Amino acid sequence: MGVKSGPGSDPILTTMLDTALGWARKFSLFPLPYGTACCGIEYMAVVGSRYDVSRFGAEVVRFSPRQSDLLIVAGTISQKMAPVLKRIYDQMLEPKWVISMGVCASSGGFYDNYATLQGIDRIIPVDIYIPGCPPRPEAVLDALIMLMEKIEKGEDLAQRPSRVAQGQLPVIDGEAPSEEATRPRSHVKQH
Amino acid sequence: MTEPRNAGKLLQEKFSYLKEFDLATPFPGFFLPGDNLVEVARYLKEELSFDLLADLSCIDASELERTPRFEVLYNFYSLKERDRLFLKVGVDEAEKKCRVPSLCPLYATANWYEREVWDMFGVRFDGHPYLKRILMYEGFEGHPLRKDYDICHRQPLIPGAD
Ligand code: SF4
Numbered sequence: 001m002g003v004k005s006g007p008g009s010d011p012i013l014t015t016m017l018d019t020a021l022g023w024a025r026k027f028s029l030f031p032l033p034y035g036t037a038c039c040g041i042e043y044m045a046v047v048g049s050r051y052d053v054s055r056f057g058a059e060v061v062r063f064s065p066r067q068s069d070l071l072i073v074a075g076t077i078s079q080k081m082a083p084v085l086k087r088i089y090d091q092m093l094e095p096k097w098v099i100s101m102g103v104c105a106s107s108g109g110f111y112d113n114y115a116t117l118q119g120i121d122r123i124i125p126v127d128i129y130i131p132g133c134p135p136r137p138e139a140v141l142d143a144l145i146m147l148m149e150k151i152e153k154g155e156d157l158a159q160r161p162s163r164v165a166q167g168q169l170p171v172i173d174g175e176a177p178s179e180e181a182t183r184p185r186s187h188v189k190q191h
Numbered sequence: 192m193t194e195p196r197n198a199g200k201l202l203q204e205k206f207s208y209l210k211e212f213d214l215a216t217p218f219p220g221f222f223l224p225g226d227n228l229v230e231v232a233r234y235l236k237e238e239l240s241f242d243l244l245a246d247l248s249c250i251d252a253s254e255l256e257r258t259p260r261f262e263v264l265y266n267f268y269s270l271k272e273r274d275r276l277f278l279k280v281g282v283d284e285a286e287k288k289c290r291v292p293s294l295c296p297l298y299a300t301a302n303w304y305e306r307e308v309w310d311m312f313g314v315r316f317d318g319h320p321y322l323k324r325i326l327m328y329e330g331f332e333g334h335p336l337r338k339d340y341d342i343c344h345r346q347p348l349i350p351g352a353d
Binding site: 079115118122 | 326327328335340342344345346347348349351352353
């Protein structure tokens with residue numbers, strides 16, 4: 001970025017489109033909190049007034065994947081929940097990022113058993129991992145700052161297709177929603 | 192103030208085949224054959240006011256070197272008398288004999304508990320209206336809380352996610 005000004009004219013700001021977009025994006029993240037366990041409670045502390053994630057422009061949590069660009073997976077993901085998480089990720093629009101909060105989401109944590117997915121990176125790509133059980137809010141804010149730096153550079157987005165091609169990221173097939181999922185819900189009985 | 196009743200003693204006087212076991216709790220517990228379960232449970236509910244089936248769980252005793260292999264444990268509570276009582280039914284592991292009569296007709300709470308025990312241990316409950324897995328997903332094979340279920344065995348729903 002630079003500032004140009006000539007005699008008799010207002011100064012103008014020159015920049016590259018990507019840089020401007022990255023700058024705008026990093027300060028207006030719309031997180032989708034995917035809280036499935038105790039880390040979800042800790043995430044609430046991050047959003048609360050004491051740690052106040054709004055200082056970083058990421059306080060407007062959205063519970064719709066279509067309105068969010070940052071998926072924060074906070075909690076244990078069971079094998080049964082894995083297809084749901086994958087579908088939510090698939091429904092989010094590009095550009096999108098994923099933070100894996102806590103050891104459960106990152107690696108299964110101490111739930112090394114029949115029921116638990118051993119890390120969400122087996123089904124979706126992850127940008128930042130936060131260790132801890134649960135991570136302290138400072139760690140979450142730190143991860144957010146790291147992600148903001150990453151977004152500003154914009155490299156990861158440009159690299160993503162080639163990394164998928166090289167097998168470094170899981171292949172996300174955009175499977176079409178099943179007929180059942182798209183059917184209007186009018187047939188559901190009202191109680 | 193009247194003396195608190197002794198439900199365990201009352202029960203044992205009525206059904207002589209009950210064998211007391213030590214539960215390391217202040218509450219009485221009895222072993223009984225599965226065939227007599229409904230009869231005893233009905234007496235508990237209707238005569239001794241044990242109106243709540245507070246819990247129903249199962250033990251795979253294969254590593255405790257006890258026979259039979261499974262022990263289904265019933266935890267009854269009386270809201271009126273504030274009294275608790277346990278029953279235990281031994282269940283053989285042979286496929287055909289791995290079954291217990293269901294308590295669903297007596298206690299509504301038995302419905303989900305029995306589904307859980309079926310899901311985790313593979314003990315069938317005769318007369319259950321809807322004996323389906325409750326926690327694990329459809330297509331899951333085996334019963335994960337059995338001691339012979341390989342602890343490293345994964346059955347992911349998304350192929351390759353194990
Ligand atoms: S990492 Fe720890 S705090 Fe977070 S969901 Fe897992 S068990 Fe709970």
